[in-house]
Amino acid sequence: MKVADKVRSPCVSICALDDNDICVGCHRSGDEITRWSRMSNEERREVLQKVARRERENLI
Template sequence: MSDSSSNAKPEIVLSPCVGVCALDEDDVCIGCLRSGQEITQWGYVDNDGKRDILKNVEERLRNSN
């Protein structure tokens, strides 16, 4: 009997980038709503870190309305 957990692929957390890369006066991208620092960190953080960044994006989206 094989262990299916050893064959499981890690979940991929997709970038929110939409190809509109311009930071506003608050250092937040007008396309994806990540801060400049979050954009820089994206390639280095693990999936949990990426989810934390996405929570910040969701919060900014809620506050922008």
């Protein structure tokens, strides 16, 4: 797999975990951040779906 084919990280270089262990910048959990480089594209897409849900919940 070429580098260009990999699902990109949602990192926005605002790295701080809240009380729920969720990054205030990219909305990934500490565990998701740690494991990201070892995840398959399918796993990364699943995390991005969780990220999108967390972002929506954070706006409410």
